[in-house]
Amino acid sequence: MTDAATPEAGPAIASASQTAGPYWHLVDFPEWADTTRHFKDALPPGERIVLTGRVTDGSGSPVMDAMVEIWHADPKGEYPDPEGPPGEFQGYGRCATDKNGNFRFVTLKPGPVPVSGHSRSNALQAPHVALAVFARGLLSHLCTRLYFEGEALNDTDPVLQAVEPARRGTLVARQTQPGTWNLDLRLQGEGETVWMAV
Numbered sequence: 001m002t003d004a005a006t007p008e009a010g011p012a013i014a015s016a017s018q019t020a021g022p023y024w025h026l027v028d029f030p031e032w033a034d035t036t037r038h039f040k041d042a043l044p045p046g047e048r049i050v051l052t053g054r055v056t057d058g059s060g061s062p063v064m065d066a067m068v069e070i071w072h073a074d075p076k077g078e079y080p081d082p083e084g085p086p087g088e089f090q091g092y093g094r095c096a097t098d099k100n101g102n103f104r105f106v107t108l109k110p111g112p113v114p115v116s117g118h119s120r121s122n123a124l125q126a127p128h129v130a131l132a133v134f135a136r137g138l139l140s141h142l143c144t145r146l147y148f149e150g151e152a153l154n155d156t157d158p159v160l161q162a163v164e165p166a167r168r169g170t171l172v173a174r175q176t177q178p179g180t181w182n183l184d185l186r187l188q189g190e191g192e193t194v195w196m197a198v
Contacts, residue, residue: 069093
């Protein structure tokens with residue numbers, strides 16, 4: 001007879017590999033793909049945009065079970081205060097890819113962000129969005145940035161300028177229609193996105 005407080009030991013069963021972590025159920029909240037969802041009455045000043053893309057593997061096949069996260073400054077170039085009121089812009093979103101590897105976010109376009117520790121106090125980073133990709137088979141998530149094509153500050157942004165010129169295009173989103181920007185993410189292989197150590 002076994003103690004009711006301790007379950008009987010059964011045969012050891014291998015658990016499924018889930019390198020992306022135990023919180024995968026968090027992609028079950030599609031509303032998290034809209035960073036403007038907190039504003040019931042009116043959005044704060046700024047341009048409402050849509051960010052789209054497709055995650056593919058080394059062979060060009062869609063990664064249909066990935067999760068993409070974004071985080072960015074507000075239209076004034078200020079990062080949200082995690083302890084701030086819930087009605088303020090949060091700048092954080094999460095989206096699962098669909099069967100074709102596609103993701104889609106609704107957010108506000110970020111403004112230029114000051115360069116920390118720069119000798120010129122007025123130096124600015126170009127408007128950008130930080131992205132992280134989580135997927136089965138990745139021991140750790142992959143991080144990169146999304147820049148906006150045509151931004152004058154792209155030419156002086158210290159992070160973008162540190163990337164080999166031939167590969168900078170993997171970080172620059174293109175406008176597919178007014179207010180909609182697209183950046184595809186390639187995990188490896190030809191045309192691989194520039195991934196950053198964070």
